[in-house]
Amino acid sequence: KNEVEQSPQNLTAQEGEFITINCSYSVGISALHWLQQHPGGGIVSLFMLSSGKKKHGRLIATINIQEKHSSLHITASHPRDSAVYICAVSSRGSRLTFGEGTQLTVNP
Amino acid sequence: DGGITQSPKYLFRKEGQNVTLSCEQNLNHDAMYWYRQDPGQGLRLIYYSQIVNDFQKGDIAEGYSVSREKKESFPLTVTSAQKNPTAFYLCASSIMASGGVEQFFGPGTRLTVL
Numbered sequence: 048k049n050e051v052e053q054s055p056q057n058l059t060a061q062e063g064e065f066i067t068i069n070c071s072y073s074v075g076i077s078a079l080h081w082l083q084q085h086p087g088g089g090i091v092s093l094f095m096l097s098s099g100k101k102k103h104g105r106l107i108a109t110i111n112i113q114e115k116h117s118s119l120h121i122t123a124s125h126p127r128d129s130a131v132y133i134c135a136v137s138s139r140g141s142r143l144t145f146g147e148g149t150q151l152t153v154n155p
Numbered sequence: 156d157g158g159i160t161q162s163p164k165y166l167f168r169k170e171g172q173n174v175t176l177s178c179e180q181n182l183n184h185d186a187m188y189w190y191r192q193d194p195g196q197g198l199r200l201i202y203y204s205q206i207v208n209d210f211q212k213g214d215i216a217e218g219y220s221v222s223r224e225k226k227e228s229f230p231l232t233v234t235s236a237q238k239n240p241t242a243f244y245l246c247a248s249s250i251m252a253s254g255g256v257e258q259f260f261g262p263g264t265r266l267t268v269l
Contacts, residue, residue, distance in 0.1 A: 049197070051197070077255050077256075078254055078255030078256070080257075080258070082260075087262070088243055088245075088262060088263040088265070089260065089261075089262045089263065090245065090260040090263075091260070092257060092258065092259070092260075095252065095254055095255055095257055096254065097254050097255060133197070133198070135198075137255050137256050140205075140256075141186050141203070141205065141249050141251075141256040141258075142188075142200060142203065142213075143198075143200075143256075143258060144197075145197035145198040145199075146197055147195065147196060147197045148197065
């Protein structure tokens with residue numbers, strides 16, 4: 048079993064829909080990261096959080112430390128949100144452990 | 156413009172040849188990392204370096220080698236001992252931020268071994 052599990056693996060939505068991607072982890076962590084990988088391969092960091100909730104524009108990330116679970120929400124989804132969303136946790140110094148990613152496709 | 160550069164974006168090599176992937180950062184970060192990404196799998200750590208002239212093996216170091224002679228550079232050599240080298244390779248660097256370590260990624264190099 049992977050230390051970081053994401054669901055769903057693939058997600059297709061219509062433009063404007065509310066999207067949720069889930070991440071569960073099995074180890075103690077110092078922080079959880081949500082990353083976005085564009086079709087060209089580049090990865091950008093969306094959020095780093097260790098408790099509570101963070102919001103940036105239409106993106107919201109939440110984490111429940113007791114349940115070892117995090118969610119990434121996208122409100123009013125748009126085709127430009129189509130990407131792979133990756134959950135990662137830092138638990139051993141500066142090293143990250145990554146989930147397999149969720150491929151999101153938003154259709155116009 | 157601060158960031159991480161990887162070159163080349165696409166690389167083709169014949170089986171049995173060693174190949175070196177470049178990674179340069181001008182973010183003044185101490186720590187740097189190399190990851191491998193295969194379809195349907197999460198990123199896996201090959202090597203990392205927390206300071207110049209020091210590096211540690213990650214989870215899949217066999218068949219790879221690195222050097223860290225300068226703070227800004229962390230080249231990865233894929234040797235002929237790597238049995239399945241065709242993959243997407245990502246370099247990253249990190250900084251300690253409030254709440255944890257934040258990693259920054261390069262654009263990646265897609266290596267194809269023919």
